[in-house]
Amino acid sequence: MVKTMRGQARITESNVQDMLREVRMALLEADVALPVVRDFIARVKERALGAEVANSLTPGQVLVSIVHKELAATMGEGVADLNLATQPPAIILMAGLQGAGKTTTTAKLTRHLIERRKKKVLTVSADVYRPAAIEQLKTVTKQAGGEWFPSSGDQKPRDIALAALDYAKKHFIDVLLVDTAGRLAIDEALMAEIRDLHATLDPVETLFVVDAMQGQDAINTARAFKEALPLTGIVLTKLDGDSRGGAALSVRQITGAPIKFAGVSEKIDGLEVFDAERHAGRVLGMGDIVALVEEVQKGVDIEAAQKLAEKVKGGGGFDLDDFLAQISQMKKMGGLSGLLDKLPTELAAKAGQADMNKAERDVRRMEGIIRSMTPLERRKPELIKASRKRRIAAGAGVQVQEVNRLLNQFEQMQGMMKKMKGGGLMKMMKRFGGKKGLPGMGGGMGGMGF
Template sequence: MFDNLTSRMSRVVKTLRGEARLTEANTQEMLREVRLALLEADVSLPVVREFIGRVKDKALGEDVVGSLTPGQALVGVVSKELTALMGGDLGPSAGELSLAQQPPAVILMAGLQGSGKTTTTGKLARWLAEGGHMQNGRPTGKKKVLVVSADVYRPAAIEQLKTVAGQAGVDFLPSSTDQKPEDIARGALDHARRYHHDVLIVDTAGRLGIDEKLMLEIQALHKILNPIETLFVVDSMLGQDAVNVAKAFNDALPLTGVVLTKLDGDSRGGAALSVRHVTGKPLKFIGVSEKLAGLEPFHPERMAQRVLGMGDILSLVEEAHKAIDINEAQKLAAKLKSGDRFDLNDFQAQLAQMKNLGDMGSILEKLPAQFAQAAGQVDPKKAEGQLRRMEGILNSMTPAERSKPELLKASRKKRIALGSGVPVQEVNRLLAQFDQMQGMMKQMKKGGMAKMMRAMGGMKALKGMKGFPGMK
């Protein structure tokens, strides 16, 4: 996402090196590059014009102080304006949901067919059920969530939501194509009240295009449900069309926020900059993968940093904190400290922690630009595939074999390879990687991280780790 804009901004910073201050002359080329990058990213022309005008007004005459170069000063101006453009001016609560009301809090999902509305309903339900919601910077706890489909035109949509709800671990209220959407809405509201649900999420019917019937139906549902949140779900791959669709829905409904889906498949990302400008409503969530965990609260300032190649380390740390089991990490540390050796059971646990971090592509996107070259050597799909194969190999071993890897002779390796559906060479590769990690753990036990890095020969040793997941 935003690949072109990020690379162009990097070139701009290099061009401005050596200048004493930002002037009209030396910002002209920069503004041209940013304008082209925004247009290539499918940002609408009115938004581009307004954005460039604001950057120009604030950048001209900007003093370069301290250790800042003109390029760095310029990036600071652009970062502030990008943050404002994506909703930073709406305050720190822009990514939060208004759930502070008498339960059930109703969330109405609106959008075109194919926008990812049903999947997003499941993702949002899971996020709320697992306690992801924050209010004024504080977690509000796990929610009891009910989902229902009011899409009576596509039986597959109802079945899809049922499946997604089961995967998300939330309650699903059955509906059928012979019901009226208004009756489904009333029934769901009554059911949520009687069974004390905190949140009711209603998935509505989509169309392949904007039509009057769709708008009238969703307006009627809105009147019945009186939702605290009306979220517009839009496919970021629509580009310029996303702006037109957003405007139509915003005119028909009192939207409270926008969810941008499929950002992992869009290197341009212009919809993220245009939709908020057109609707005046905050971008609340972004869909970053097809997995149920692939929904992230939208933070304008963090996204602006990612656009400018600064990465989003804060979000990465937050994800790691949620994914990593602290108790397991402490157990491993205590085990090593007591003198017990690192075995394949521990290796298996480390792989599981790594898998919990989620989509590899989403993780790499959050790294700062200076790590882009190293990250570029990793193919996210290959890395995830290799992690699954390694997991299969370890699962094909007996507990005794994982505890005592020295038992793994040729005949056992052949059995394990057969059980996990991989060649024997794959088993040998995993064991070689395990040996490397076991050696690293020994070094950590003897003298800490600094000694381990010296033993590895610094970062050069990483190049010798053949077969590391996803490395070309």
């Protein structure tokens, strides 16, 4: 997306068109509803046109940054927490369709309130149509460490809610969570019932629970619930699946309510406070490229790179001290796994955490081996023969073959440097944050010596 536009001083109608087409496709693939996508693209275009492009960036990056910020702003500024500022018990009404994960979310929220907010929590099920739902709430509330208030299918939802409220007041409960009935589709009887519950209880929070995998359907559900209830927040469930969670954008725009939580696993503690910034990158499937750009610009020592380029250009060899400096650069930029967090999701998925841990260990081992060498050995690696290898290995606490492997890697890097005669190195470093190059993804890890 970024690499298509370079070298222009400002964003214009022509250079923005292709990229916005890609953004539009990415949003539609992430299951954002079409009307929401149209609206969003129009807002980005308005913000972007005529935007100045800083020296060290390209129009592509500036646009990525604008898209990212606008996405995050659309999904809510920062982190929206629950409002519990009321005379206890604070009542939270859980709304949503059957199958969206309301009951498990109620239990996860119970755990969150107990652990993070140190509250005494009571749950009750007003789902009189499914006795299994009442039993399920009992089981999961127990797992979460909360109290459960019994109800049965022959009671009216309103009576259940009032009885639970009465119990909560008498037993000094801080928060009462009311799980309501869901249907497989929106129907008027369900909406009338939940409106009545809302009027009876006057909750401080009315949370709309929606399945992130629902995609386009989420928008109709959201509209119906918004018309029926004054929603105060959204909980997005099943974000651990393959979905990119574009439903977040649709639901947020249709309801106007902030997304407060995201269900990220089936475990009882698998509920996270929703972070709009992080989710924006996920929806576009491009990781946090904006943070990566900043990280790389901050971490790369351009002056050191220039010196090295000049040294190589002037016929000075690339030695092990230079190799060590490259490894240090890598570490300054947050190590391999630090960078991995910010890569697009597809790339990050390919490099599993186990591989990353191994790579981090390898980097540390390489550093240890080079630091066990004398200054002369670092300047003249050709001196390192069998006896020196044994001494270096012992000093670094590794086997001799590890020293051999490092020297092989170094020789490959040295060969590459000779081919470049320094000029190519600067190009590579510029890609990682030089004054006029592209601090984007293009150079891979090559510029860092890996």
